[in-house]
Amino acid sequence: MPRAPHFMPLLLLLLLLSLSHTQTAFPQDPLPLLTSDLQGTSPLSWFRGLEDDAVVAELGLDFQRFLTLNRTLLVAARDHVFSFDLQAQEEGEGLVPNKYLTWRSQDMENCAVRGKLTDECHNYIRVLVPWDSQTLLACGTNSFSPVCRSYGITSLKQEGEELSGQARCPFDATQSNVAIFAEGSLYSATAADFQASDAVVYRSLGPQPPLRSAKYDSKWLREPHFVHALEHGDHVYFFFREVSVEDARLGRVQFSRVARVCKRDMGGSPRALDRHWTSFLKLRLNCSVPGDSTFYFDVLQALTGPVDLYGRPALFGVFTTQTNSIPGSAVCAFYLDDIERGFEGKFKEQRSLDGPWLPVLTLPLPTRLPDLPDDVLTFIKAHPLLDPAVPPAAHQPLLTLTSRALLTQLAVDGRAGPYSNTTVLFLGSNDGMVLKVLPPGGPSGRREPILLEEINAYSPSRCSGKRAAQTERRVIGLELDTEGHRLFVAFSGCIIYLPLSRCAQHGACQRSCLASQDPYCGWHSSRGCVDIRGPGGTDVDPAGNQESTEHSDCQASLALTWSLSPALLGPGPSPETPSPPCDAHPRPQSSTLGAHTQGVRRDLPPASASLSVPIPLLLACAAAAFALGASVSGLLVSCACRRGYRGRALKRVDVEKPQLPPKPPLVSPSSQPAAAILTFKGSCARVSNGALEARALKGQEHGRISKDRTPPSLRVPHLQPSWTLRVSRGPSPPRVYLLTVFPPVLERGVGGEKLAPSVSQLFGGNRRTPTPPSLSQAALTRPSGLPP
Template structure:
């Protein structure tokens, strides 16, 4: 190709290579419709009890929700609210509520805790039977449990200790469920959060049962997400630091563990009052390819659903905390989960973990339920041979992982992390569609129509293709077998909190929201310049004198329809790459077609005159021009001296300390992550 520059040829090859990728990462779907903050501001919302200064000043801080017999129970800080879902009044206000405040706030503060932590955060709210609820609260780092009537929220019986049934800190994870009259809970059992536990208690006539204490092989810094019964087992879904990947650092992985419902603990010699059936295996949600991309951080798991005619759970995963934010939804058939516990055990061999040969596994197989299957001849779990119990104690981890239904995620999203998941597997007139509702950390709600069932979806797992697997990933055209992002709803803006701005000129008034500080403000305002509340955000813009378009309950201003929207990152990157490619192509064509004659070199510049000692050397970019007037002699350089500097007076609050101008006015903000303003 004579006359064609090498750069032009390389650009053409680059375009050909990048234009037809072998297998690409799924593209983010484009929402078919969007709902902004201006529209959602009119949605019914619950802002606290009327006339209750505590909820108005501190916020609500919701912890748990439970839907039972047409009633929505909401557990919050110091309160439990009950909403009647059968009556649509256009507003959200509880039909009844109870107040449960701590009596140990002084001791909590003496132990070095902040005032906002020394409340009773209701972290457990589960039905005990058809008529009663079990509620457990942190109780200022002294957890307690109570039983309440479903109909009236009246207390029944005495309080019981919440240790191992409720965390000490509201930020610690907890899952709990009653199965066969026993409470299965998973949390931390001590004040320092060093003893993670899966615990069974409140069993009539039986002693409590728990996991092994302080064992990194059993549990390593877990964060529990879900608990559910299935068959003769109870399954726990959680994420933890992978002990088998310790050579790679602190890597989080998703797990599913199970215990037998008829487990009574081991013998007095081994695993007494400890689970004999505890096993765990990795839960894998990944994008296949030459290099597998994993979503390892488990965020949410649904209760059992019927997916394509088979019982399954849907789970929400994220990327590692220090990586690019991204999320994926994967479905797991419960039959596949159950089958994974029949795989080989794992054990450390040097710096790696390898499968245990089957001939070394004792019989009956560890993890079996007494009186069932291979352990049909064993009456109770305490009758297992010692070698089986010792092996179970040292080998709780199984080799391999549970793969998702279809081998790939149902939905992926990048740029922000998704944290909440709800599923409707019977959507549509025929009840044969699956809709995902996903909550993002930036205040958006995504409504996703999952791919329709493919003909191969009913085949046995292993080679099961994903629903719509033959389609191009990320294609959002309206056709059969494709995942669609139906709607994107903006519910709130987490970056407009007044207190989170840490701006000394901004203060929070419960009645007026975020306002500039002035001497004539009434008492009762709040500020968090030191950042002690641990929330983040900004205080942007200027606040108008009126608050007609603001939410006075939370101090939030919603932007109008003309609010500026951001350009998606993939679109921006694509435009930059396209502009670069087109510019380089045009440059190559211009260099080929237009040949300019060589420009003769200019004569060498005469040498410059010698500089005087007081002259400062200045680099020259162009030839010097003759001066119009003779230069004046410069004064002799003085030795460097540090001149005294007067101390500037401090500006009063509300004034700019730099120029004495009025301080920045701040737009009304939204309460922080802890439910406060």
């Protein structure tokens, strides 16, 4: 039996290692448990703008940003700021503003003269932040001449004079900006000029001196897109994405950053960093899937404020891949203490023009204290980037999506469920979808995220405007109202609100209610599946909310088609909506535009089941299959080659000396002159050229060999002892002769057409070979009378 290849143990070891590391495979997209289409919801659930506004009728709302103050929702849009009383909305009045302010640009004609389109010359309210508990600061583009005003929060009436909006508000509505008040000063980040070439982080309107970032310095800011601003401790943090300077060899690659400045920063000296930040530092945010080759989601799209994650305050962000890369999105969380610890890292620098950026190792490094000397200020100006990057919580994304549309926005509820200990993610995408997701971890210790619901929230009939359809469908704002149990979703042309859950669809099915795993749904013994709104919400039965399979009133794999009527948009279950039968399995209906909402509920796949084969396992299996196939093929080819010599002549003459037995048998003298020699060596018999064999057997008494009748060489593999073999020679078809083979080695002469030597001449006369059979017999037979 052939031996196994020496590399087979290595392949088996590789297979075992791949099986033990399947958890490092790229995570797969979760499947939604419920899909919903809310295009036909009640007219009270959406807002497009003022009905009598001709510009709104043509362009839509042109939403800019949300701001929630107490129980008031403020919406900044084009030429308007709308105020919604959330308490009134909760009581069923729909999305109707209780007050609004109108602020139109007075310079639209000059804007058009400068080559801008009329649609771009409106006043887009880009800054809307509370100055104090009574005053609101609003800044608008004002036909590419930004200005700011202060308004009363409750009255929305202007207070005081207008202020310049330069370095506080962008010139163009398409440019990014963030702003926040901290200790009486406004910290803003935006473009400070008409061409958007001067990106700035700016402090103003406070008791401290105005400061800004270095002008036209790509080491500080290089084409940034600002996303979020946050006050924490003694610092103000800015989150943005920008074109990387440390990986310029890769082209225009974008990296996500967090920069911070100290609130007590007083600026530099007249010789270095005069009226500039001396505390400006920045770090890279690392949102990536770990592995042998790290896969990065580098482009920051949205960020939330601090939310508790596993008992620690964290920031949740949506990240996407590069524009020229494979499309994909991820949700990463970053602990605040990890971000603070990152700013204690080492400075990075580029030591040569084309060299890599490396940590600074020269000592002493400058300390970060006020009243620094000029050489330290010069060093700080040249080294704003720190190392290393901030890692994500759990060192991996909470969710990755590669087969869906790109994510654009998110809102996080960190106190969901009856015990306020569950985190729920609400994600918006660029195709108008809203996803409700349970991240890994939580009270149940989940290892994989669960996509609870996928909602098609965009309605073309109500949200369409003059912009491109793809831009209109993009979710550009999400605002969570946990007290009102709803989510506000903003598109460019309209705003809608959705209930956080649709528990009434489960009706009287306790198993369906619990299998949904929705933290906003709970079981009530008399009311069925009801909404849970935190500790002060609907009471549920603790015993009835334990996941159990003891209830037989519902099928475990329930496929439910339901219609979401306007009554379900309010809190709690609707008494007018009939509950679907628990044992019914109607065929799922496709979602269409209409007066009602279509949805399909799917069962939850097992949390531990993998929906795909990991790449290392595939590679190991392919290598093992290749090696096994090569080994088997080699054996088959070897056997085929050994048998391939049967029945055909070989031109090459074999001069190998045959192996002789200890007592070579003699050919019967009465036999005809031999024409060939049959040699049995190991498991192979060979009939070879008689003339050459004569020289090989010279000096031995093996009978006479004829040189005029020399058959061709023939190899016959795997002869068994005590079996009969027919050997042929001559023209085709060949003539066949009989030979009988005995162990251990036999050399027989073949000559003439009648040759039947006795076995006694070979083995002492105690046995005889029968007369040769006719030519019509089988090629390999076992003669009678021979030992087995």
